[in-house]
Amino acid sequence: MDFALSKEQLMIQSMAREYAEKNILPVAQQIERENKIPDEILEGLAELGLFGIAYPEEYGGAGGGYEGYALAMEQISKVCGGVAMTISAHCMTLSTIMAFGTEEQKKKYMTPGCKGEHILSVAFTEPSTGSDPKQLTSTAVKDGDKYIINGTKRFISNANWPGTILVFAVDSETKRPTAFLVDKWCEGYSISEPWDKIGMHGGMLLDVYMKDIVVPAENVLGAPGMGYPILQLGISFGKIGVCSITLGAMLSAYEEALKYAREKMHRDKPIAKFQAVQLRLASIASLYEASRWMTYRLAWLANDVKDPVQFAKEAALTKTFVGEAVIDLMRDAMAVHGSYGLINDYKITQLWRDSIIAPQIEGVTDMQKVIAAAVILGNI
Amino acid sequence: MNIVVAMKQIPDLQQIRISNRRPVLQDVPLTFGGIDKSALEAAVVLKESLGEVKVWVLSAGSEELEDTVKEALAAGGDEAYLVIDQSLAGADSSIIAQVLAAGIKQLNDVDLILFGEGSGDNYSGQVGARVARLLELPLVSYARDIKIDGDTAQVVRVLEDCEEVLEVKLPAVITVLSDIGEPRIPSVTQILKAGKKPKQTAELDDLGISAGQSNPVITLSNLAPESNRKRIVVKNPVELVEKLKSENLIGG
């Protein structure tokens, strides 16, 4: 067992840290205010290979594996959650295509994505459901060698950027969810204004309206009716992104709490001298460490998924733990700050808003537990 | 054209803690000195503008160099020449200069040798000059800018209150300031390819230098300066301004 990071992994980590501190930090407040990531930042991330870090070079990726991805995302998110979220949703789509695409589909759809020329999306959630695929209402009617897709998708990350969107719709033949590779901005595609969400500003969240979108049958990912298992595995890869983003917020809150505890004085002593504050700092450190190693392990597992069901279980367990740990950690970090933790001049307020998102997306925590328990119990 | 950049492996200064006024070096990752990274950047920029240039990374140090050198190869170095011996980790400037000069002699047709003006840790600023002397090459120090035209280099040399523009015939040794270039951030692909770039390693024996040479200069102590807080308490902003003025911290 070796928990040491390799030189390459350390270099990827410091590269992402350096880029984030030099280039993203100066515009982080602007992103927070305007809910928009400047184009130069997206271009810079693309040049460094961060849009396709985990994927093989033959599909335009950088070949850095999922550990490299997790390490880089953590550092970017530490500076700006919204930027990391944009990459995370994009990479979830790439991972899904990587797992289920034909050679041709991988070359065609992954290459511009990995290079950052396209920013990809997954569209599963609808106004009436996010957790239950059986309630999907979007339809794909087979018409000769093509499908005609109609429906509304809710809360779709990156729906505004050009590129491929992986749409889940119930097809008229299998009557089950099927995954389609659709070009955003094709005829019949339109989007809402961005949702004004609590945190992770810069990460765009929009509704997608699909009106008689025509896609050739060859754009089906996997096979008709396979939408649910595709979503399950794709979202399991997605959880590496969500957990790594969460780690970044945790690490930042950890640093903020430490700094505040050392600086804030009571009776000539920094509050870090009080045992009550020390206990909170120790809790913060242990929650961060546990989350970190669970996430890195999930990333390591993702490099070579042998059994998708077991991997889905591991992803669900990791997301459950990290999604709950971040809330406890933020509570402690907030407590260290006292009332100053509620003042928007302090970074902890933004971290709080950003991190409350983790347990709610890519499957709420309850659903993670349901998934994990089902695998653990098998056929009871 | 061959450009050699001499880079020193040092502990990552940002990750060193000070305990009892002494730096704690245990578990601190190794990297290259900041000015050395700027020297490498200058070489890579020259390569980009001139074309046919090979950038050599030259370093002498402990065996961790095999890993540390990947940073330089990711940031644009083409090939590395490493002299590895445990005794080189804390060796004196004169020994390091002999080792580096011997290393440079192993490389063919070297046109330009770049050094940081001082290393990131000890900052003795001697090695570049010593190597120039040993190789009997001209030396230009404190360079902020280098332009190459044929077999001459035009160098902007920064002094305390003036800048000189000098011309020097190649081959030459130039020590550079960090202002010469901000080190680039390597991409993931460059990082992953670094380990696959060619690398030659030599031991002291190969260069005819004996390992046991003693350091002529011995460091007796290495302590962070003591900072005594003045513990001045003020009651109001007016008093604060007065105190700051009397301490000469704000204008009179």
Ligand SMILES: Cc1cc2nc3c(=O)[nH]c(=O)nc-3n(C[C@H](O)[C@H](O)[C@H](O)COP(=O)(O)OP(=O)(O)OC[C@H]3O[C@@H](n4cnc5c(N)ncnc54)[C@H](O)[C@@H]3O)c2cc1C
């Ligand atoms: C920032 C952000 C980014 C997002 N990005 C995307 C995206 O790119 N693509 C996309 O498709 N979606 C995206 N979403 C949507 C998100 O994935 C869903 O909102 C999420 O899965 C929850 O779905 P829901 O809101 O419909 O909740 P529901 O499914 O309605 O769940 C509500 C509550 O009911 C409970 N519940 C529901 N079903 C069960 C059950 N079977 N067993 C036990 N409890 C249950 C849960 O406890 C849950 O708390 C995003 C959302 C956000 C906020």
